[in-house]
Amino acid sequence: MTNTASPPAPRQATGKQGAVILLGGSLTIVGSVMIAPVLPKIGAEFGPTTAHADALVPLVAAGPALTIALFAPIAGWMADRFGRKAMLMLATLLYALLGAAPSQLNELSHILATRLLFGCAEAMVMTCCTTLIGDYWQGADRSRYVGRQVVTIAVIGSIFFVLGGAVGETSWRAPFLLYLLPLLLLPVMAATLWEPTRAERRNGPRTTLDRAAWGRVATAYTLIFLGMLASFIVPVQSPVVIAGLGVTSSTLIGLCAGLGLLATLAGAMAWPLVRRRIGTAFVNALLLGLLAVGLWLMARADSYNAVLVAVAIHGFGGGMLVPNALAPLLENLPESARARGVGGFTSCLYLGQFVSPIVIAIIAATTHSIPSAIAVFSVATLALAGTWLLVGARRARPAHGADPA
Template sequence: MSDAQQDRAASERGERKAGLAQLVLLLAGICMPVLGVTIIAPVMPQMGQHFSGTPGSDILVPIVLTVPALMIGLTAPFAGFFADKVHRKRLLLIGMAAYTLAGTAPLYLDSLVAIVGSRVILGASEAMIQTCCLTLIGDYWSGKQRARYLGLNTLVAGLAGTLFIALGGLIGVSGWRAPFWLYVTPVLLIVPMAKLLWEPARSSAQAAGARLEPLSRDLIVPCVVTLFGGVVFYALIVELPFVLNGIGLTSSAAVGGISAIMALANAIGCGLFTALSGLPARVLVPLEFGGTAVGLGIVFAAGSVPVATTGAVITGFSTGLLLPTLLVWAVNRLPFAQRGRGNGWWLSALFVGEFFSSLVIAGLGAVAGGLQPALAMLAVLSVAVGGIVLLWQRRVAEPLATPAATAPSKNPASA
């Protein structure tokens, strides 16, 4: 059934139809985890100086920045379970409230250990928010429109990250605590979400509290590939400044400018996905890993800043196109009863991969003899993974964007 036919059938059944307001709210919610990391990154040195007398501060201060991502990786599957088992919208609102409370805690906490604890709670709330927002996008839209909107979330998140880093730096001149005020942002979204979002109706077999049907095994391969994709995606985000320093570029402003150019290329790749979302995964994923390998290979061979910048741009563009492809490949075909858990496991794979990216690069560097050789090894692995995906998808021959038949929704349940 085409999107238009599904919309007409929904209209005849008297269902509510999601529009721009719902899309904006869900995309804004997806930006919260990006805000959680990027807004405080510029003030990490100030925080380190403030807590310099605290034992272990050299370890705990970086953990303040990174532990939310780890917690998303660890808790997103549980968030997905409760989204399928109980209530998507209610879990989203709880996550938004918890995000505000935990995010603003460093404004009044004087213990570095307590701040780390608040960031653990923040990460769990981010898992709830992102899992529920992605799941509701899948619930509200179908077919190619669903694929476009799932892909759009990575573009919006990338652009938001660039904005939040700049905003955090500007606000940080008032002190390291000042950026934490921006964690009150969800308060502005909770009431509109409560009024404008709705819980999709469940069939009697899917009623809240009912036994969940097993999760599709088709999710395993996309999630394993996404785990590696998270490593690749984060590799140059973290390591590019060190590469540039190693070839003689020491100006932080120049390094930041090149990183911003790579981020822009990443956003362009994300934006291009909407035009390519109809292509099958067996075409897109190998090409994207191949492009990533080319970019990393150029960075490996770079002896000058322009060459390294070229490699970074190619890598950023390729990974920008890769992430929405992996997301749609994994979850677009899942039926309603599995959608929350599917999104949760996909997010877990992505964030665990991102968290361990630096450790993987360090391990490869120890074997290969340095950072740039490590990136060359990662390029080789990217080609290998792309080839494996090509061979695997030739066997199953499934299109990327064609959704599986889902149980028809009825009038939405009250919140």
């Protein structure tokens, strides 16, 4: 008798898998914010004995962003080749060990080298977690988890920023030991996540990238790179602008950063509703416009309260950036190249962060001040928003009802 039993139905991910993936994805923000409060102590420790310590110490926090940008495409290839779950668990293990290693090192060069390798682990974690969202869910559920990922990263980042500062009161080495906490996630990952089969990874009819899909992928890459150039200006340059107004209180500067975080959360939570109402292309124009207005107001601010208003407007636009770029990307990537596509996205995201201060410094060399450089950049961003608005209007009735990117 011939066995005609049908193949088992694809497994359905639930909130349990979602929670693990969201927590894993938040490790990337923890990688930088947790040690930011102790950078002055690291400088005081190594400054007298290490040449060029003033330039090297900031790279302890910022350096991993560069290696994430460079390694993320390779991480995507590895996740497609060797499996998402296996690579995620290996990356989480390396994240913990490399993250904690500086607590045992006594040379600034060794710490920096370890942090650069740590960035490779971060790239793999972020790429695998985002790819699993694309594998496990589709449609509205996928968009929901994309938005939740942004919110979770912001919340976890703020918690560990405070925690790193508190733990660092005793020693600059202590916050690095907190990187061992993700080891607790490993058994949960092993028990909860599964490696998607090819059928489960497909989550839709697309198996190849046609010309239109390639265009949307390129649009997502362009948007996230340019958007991060504008988004990262506020966390890096707002303390400079505030200090230029005569406000030197670390508490007030911290409150400004906290307001920016709340605005980012609000933007991320509002994104699904705004996208349903006006479509992806118009949200792109809207968020770029908000980023531009926020930057212009911050550059022209003549008081601390004016900076707060600017940061709030900027943060709301920034909160919509990642989900509005990532959702169309996941919708258009074929399953055979999903992780590689997400790796490219991750690379563009962190490359934008890394290049942002450099761009402002180059402009400032001509304008002779940081606020003037920010103002010039805001005008360019507003022009980009206007261009996106015009393109969105022309494609307001796309073929087959597709949502233009």
